[in-house]
Amino acid sequence: MLENKCLNEKDKIFHDKDIFLEDYKDMNRNFKIYAYPHNKDDPFAHALLPVDFEPGGNYASESYFKKVLMQSHFITKDPTKADLFFLPFSIARLRHDSRVGVRGIPDFIRNYVSKIRQNYPYWNRSDGADHFYVACHSTGRSAMEKAEQVKLNAIQVVCSSSYFLSGYIAHKDVSLPQIWPRQGTPPKVALSERKKLAFFAGSINSPVREKLLQAWRNDSDILINEGRLSTPYADGLLESKFCLHVKGFEVNTARIADALYYGCVPVIIANHYDLPFSDILNWKSFSVVVATLDIPLLKTILNNIGSEEYLKLLRNVLRVRKHFKWNLSPVEYDAFYMVMYELWLRRSIVRFAISGLFESHQNEANVSKSM
Structure with a gap:
């Protein structure tokens, strides 16, 4: 019973929806x-x-x-x-x-x-x-x-x-x-079209990103791109199950909102980030937080997320993304x-x-x- 209660709590996108509304x-x-x-x-x-x-x-x-x-x-x-x-x-x-x-x-x-x-x-x-x-x-x-x-x-x-x-x-x-x-309706992409496990593109401008590049630069399932892409940035987001938000000069970038817009589950690798709307939203229900020390274990962590748990994360991504739109x-x-x-x-x-x-x-x- 206790385990089921914990799972149910993790599924909720709001800490307390009734109080919030x-x-x-x-x-x-x-x-x-x-x-x-x-x-x-x-x-x-x-x-x-x-x-x-x-x-x-x-x-x-x-x-x-x-x-x-x-x-x-x-x-x-x-x-x-x-x-x-x-x-x-x-x-x-x-x-x-x-x-x-x-x-x-x-x-x-x-x-x-x-x-x-x-x-x-x-x-x-x-x-x-x-x-x-x-x-x-x-x-x-x-x-x-x-x-x-x-x-x-x-x-x-x-x-x-x-x-x-x-x-x-x-x-x-x-x-x-x-x-x-971004203007218009977010694109709809079937899960079957998301062939890659994870995606990141950006400047390698911090020790955390350097560590990510060193660990996964040659991996076929986790795409780590340094600098400008030769293909559209959106393609990487649409082709991947998980999209990485990795600390650069600061803990914040637009990559979480990018991931949500394109229906990709965000993976947050940025210690000490006071996540937006954390007073209201339960980030565990639609994202994965990985400590910077665990970057070498990233693939294992993501592969250990079963299909049922991933589908819950994905459904919640689609539910919360309206909260991240101007x-x-x-x-x-x-x-x-x-x-x-x-x-x-x-x-x-x-x-x-x-x-x-x-x-x-x-x-x-x-x-x-x-x-």
Whole structure:
């Protein structure tokens, strides 16, 4: 009985579907965000306002989120009704601004937050605990070097969500899924056409990927491709049962979303990755996690997954992939709404923190009066 219960729990794609669905409805009705306003004539309007085109590229998640949020019913113009406050600077756009660049981003953020603190009362009342920003490029997490309060207090919604590094705090911060935008309906491929066991393609830019290449470069069942492919990338995803997400410079890449889109079971080889939507989704039900130390055992691990277990993983891949899709007009339970729900979960923590802060200040004031 206990074994069957464990198997059933592993089959569920949600940790607790009933609680999620009920709380999601509450979020949709009541969640309010105040975005600090900026004019089109601002010198950095291109980095502070949403893009006026459909986002693309490897870091599109950041632009999609802001563009959709600013058009959504979650935005309020009355800051007294806001649960959270959005700092709308775009790390992706500041990186390519010759006036700022990667090295100048920490100064830009420090000056920006300083102006927010001077012009609005909301940051100071919580030390930024009810504020958040969004960034997909890894520079976003390290851009707070000169704005310590942002890093320690504000909610960082970032793709580079490694809880091994000091710049990211799990449960306070949010893991943003890195997704390469794709249009249209995902292709349907019969399992019988997936002849290869596993597939990876990409730069060998980390010790983990080097280890993968050394172990499996000459294997006929596990295809490891270094650099650019001579055939379409999608073919490798469609021809394989498992698709490998392997840590590079950071724990995150768009490969998990790629695998889900093409109906390939993702295999995650990236220690300390705080996986997107892990508060909501049961990753064991639609993916395989392999420790980097076990790369030499990869083939054995995958071959030991029986056909029945694999079919369950595959069915769940097809069920969860809608949660990893960005839409310009948001669709219920898509990537935008899932990120919003993660923020919704954190607003209660923020309120507790703010309440504690106020109580601390009040106690200090009472002590001062008694003296």
